[in-house]
Amino acid sequence: MRTQVAIIGGGPSGLLLSQLLHQKGIDTVVLEKKTKDYVLGRIRAGILETGFVDLMREAGVSDRMDKECFVHDGAVISFGDTEFSINFKDLTGSHVVVYGQTEVTRDLYDAREALDGKIVFNTDNVTIHGADTDTPFVTYTTDGTEHRIDCDYIAGCDGFHGVSRQTIPLTVRREYEKLYPFGWLGVLSETPPVHEELIYACSDRGFALCSMRNENLSRYYIQCSLSDSPEDWTDAAFWTELKRRIPAKYAERLVTGPSIEKSIAPLRSFVTEPMRWGRLFLCGDAAHIVPPTGAKGLNTAASDIHYLYNGLVQFYEEADREGIDRYSEKALARIWKAERFSWSTTNLLHRFPYQNEFDLKMQRADIDFLRDNREAQSVFAQNYVGLPY
Ligand code: APR
Ligand code: PHB
Numbered sequence: 001m002r003t004q005v006a007i008i009g010g011g012p013s014g015l016l017l018s019q020l021l022h023q024k025g026i027d028t029v030v031l032e033k034k035t036k037d038y039v040l041g042r043i044r045a046g047i048l049e050t051g052f053v054d055l056m057r058e059a060g061v062s063d064r065m066d067k068e069c070f071v072h073d074g075a076v077i078s079f080g081d082t083e084f085s086i087n088f089k090d091l092t093g094s095h096v097v098v099y100g101q102t103e104v105t106r107d108l109y110d111a112r113e114a115l116d117g118k119i120v121f122n123t124d125n126v127t128i129h130g131a132d133t134d135t136p137f138v139t140y141t142t143d144g145t146e147h148r149i150d151c152d153y154i155a156g157c158d159g160f161h162g163v164s165r166q167t168i169p170l171t172v173r174r175e176y177e178k179l180y181p182f183g184w185l186g187v188l189s190e191t192p193p194v195h196e197e198l199i200y201a202c203s204d205r206g207f208a209l210c211s212m213r214n215e216n217l218s219r220y221y222i223q224c225s226l227s228d229s230p231e232d233w234t235d236a237a238f239w240t241e242l243k244r245r246i247p248a249k250y251a252e253r254l255v256t257g258p259s260i261e262k263s264i265a266p267l268r269s270f271v272t273e274p275m276r277w278g279r280l281f282l283c284g285d286a287a288h289i290v291p292p293t294g295a296k297g298l299n300t301a302a303s304d305i306h307y308l309y310n311g312l313v314q315f316y317e318e319a320d321r322e323g324i325d326r327y328s329e330k331a332l333a334r335i336w337k338a339e340r341f342s343w344s345t346t347n348l349l350h351r352f353p354y355q356n357e358f359d360l361k362m363q364r365a366d367i368d369f370l371r372d373n374r375e376a377q378s379v380f381a382q383n384y385v386g387l388p389y
Pocket of ligand 2 (some may be wrong): 044045046047198209211212219292293294295296
């Protein structure tokens with residue numbers, strides 16, 4: 001088989017790139033290790049920057065999102081019983097959109113299928129060949145049969161555990177990582193959200209987050225120990241602990257119910273450099289991971305896709321390599337700022353096992369400064385709604 005861009009990974013990054021390139025008549029093939037249902041079964045976050053929303057619009061995949069999403073002009077930060085709201089609209093003129101990553105991925109699959117996009121599921125042994133030559137190709141097997149795709153370029157959108165990053169020699173690749181000494185226990189419940197805005201809560205007992213998917217689907221998280229497993233937490237124990245970490249007025253009106261999904265995610269900051277090696281480009285989780293505190297996971301994947309999509313269009317339409325030659329530099333410049341924001345909000349709102357009295361006072365002073373200082377709130381808001389591409 002021959003295509004222009006072989007895309008490894010059928011998650012939001014790979015699908016969005018495939019859909020955008022299709023709009024420009026650029027041919028792609030997406031290779032996905034799992035089934036479509038498996039990919040759609042993964043519960044992930046749901047806060048979209050306006051840059052991501054604009055990309056979905058450009059891809060022609062925004063109808064359902066526009067109908068069903070929530071537009072949020074602000075978020076609440078609480079510290080024990082004190083709370084304040086950061087008004088993104090007032091501080092930046094912009095907002096964020098609440099629309100689950102699962103729904104984003106579902107809409108992208110529907111759009112690819114509607115345009116007969118080439119997606120191969122259940123691919124095994126995906127291997128990248130000759131990425132550092134002018135004749136790259138990818139091989140894979142399905143049902144024991146070997147297949148080969150010759151291509152011009154390869155987009156590695158195969159997530160943190162994918163094959164693409166591993167293809168870049170260690171002599172070229174430099175990795176930066178920070179692991180956090182706690183995880184997030186997340187629960188999805190068919191209950192009405194406790195508040196119309198997200199609540200980021202820091203308490204003596206640790207972090208908590210109140211988020212949502214729609215009028216009757218809520219998403220809650222509490223900071224938990226990395227040695228915990230979801231089975232260690234009954235629903236009752238989860239709700240009790242959540243109530244202890246959010247201001248009393250919200251705890252009193254919190255509607256609880258059975259969890260329809262419960263999982264623990266470790267927190268990690270990770271970046272690999274460079275994000276390009278010859279004809280291979282890394283995008284999204286294949287190149288970087290952020291702790292979810294800043295809601296930057298999907299949004300950093302989107303900015304990668306923005307830079308790569310525009311670079312490839314510039315190449316195919318104008319034979320101009322400037323965009324693809326500067327892809328890694330441009331993508332990383334924005335990634336590191338999102339990493340910094342995600343790392344600083346994680347430090348601001350979580351309890352660390354080794355914090356001493358002085359550290360706690362510093363954390364408190366940080367929160368008080370954010371509460372009382374408009375410039376500090378503006379910096380937070382600019383990062384939360386998304387820095388320009
Ligand atoms: N071959 C083919 N597909 C693969 C391989 C492989 N060797 N390895 C992984 N995949 C597939 C996975 O099954 C998954 O569907 O690649 C896809 C990668 O998707 P994601 O992990 O969702 O990564 P990405 O598309 O970059 O989306 C980033 O996902 O994890 C969240 O917070 C993150 O929101 C961010 C978003
Ligand atoms: C979510 O809705 O799942 C969510 C929202 C904000 C975050 C992280 C996760 O910072």
